[in-house]
Amino acid sequence: MKTYMRLCAVVFGLMMTALCVVISIETILRKVFNYSLEGVDELSGYAIAIGAPLCFAIAAIEQSHIRINLLYMRLPRGIQATLNVAAASLLAVLSLYLLFFTFRTVGETRLFGSVAQTPWMTPLIWPQTVWLIGMLVFAVPAVWLAVRVVLFAIRGDTDAILTSFGPDEVEDELAAEVSDLEART
Template sequence: MNFYGKVAGTAFGIVMIFLSITITAETLLRKFLAFSLGGVDELSGYAVAICAPLAFTVALIHNAHIRINILQNRLPVAGQAIVNLVASVMMSVLAIYLVYFSIRTVIDTATYNSIAQTPWATPLIYPQSIWVFSMAMFALAAIALSIGAARLLLKRDWQGLVRHFGPETVQSELVSELNDLQQRMQREKV
């Protein structure tokens, strides 16, 4: 699953770097040559739409999404495990719905031969198809994690469910931050 997260993160990074270079070029061309590439705002919209599900995927795989856990830490371990399983399944349900919505959008786009109302007049089927693919990547990750959580439930591995699917505790976040600080301080000494 970590490899899958790296692929999604790398794709996200490549698209964002390309977009940054394009926006920089557009800005410099406008400033110094009074020339515009035209459609960079359109390209930005496509990049954000495609990259958002990739970012969702990375956050999901690395358990970095926001979880409100006011009550969860007060539950017994089995209760925390059940909450984590429900959260994992609900994330899968959301991801599946997003893929369904994306596919319906592409079907409508294909039906009406929709094009962007911009200087490029891009047939929307192309960027939307890539968008569906990135949504599907998110859904596959969510489903795979839910299956993993269900397996732990069937084994009654409450600690595993809490460890792999639960939000970080205050202590674990503190340890993580202190380790990060120590690494930065060591790099500064070199």
């Protein structure tokens, strides 16, 4: 999964870097030469629509989504495990819903031959197909993690659930930050 996550991060980073370059060129052309490429805002929208599911996949794999641990850490281990199972399962359900919605949207676009209402008049099937792939990239790890946590729950392996799906202890987070700081200096 780490390789999968790194690939998502590299694709997202390259896409955002390319978008920054295009926006910079557009800005310079407009300010210096009074000329516009037209459609850079369209590219920005596509980049965000395609990049967001890649970030969702990274957050799911890294379990870096925001949690409110103040109450969670005070709950009994069984309730913590139940909440972890519920969170992973609901994330998988959300990813499948988004995948279904995206698939349906792409189908309607293909049916009607929709084009963007922009100067480029881009056939929307192209960016939406990449968007669909992005949603699939998000759904795969979300469902995989949900299956994994449910299997732990079926086996009654609370320790595995808490270790694999629970938030890090404050001491663990501090040690990771110190280690990261030492690696950078």
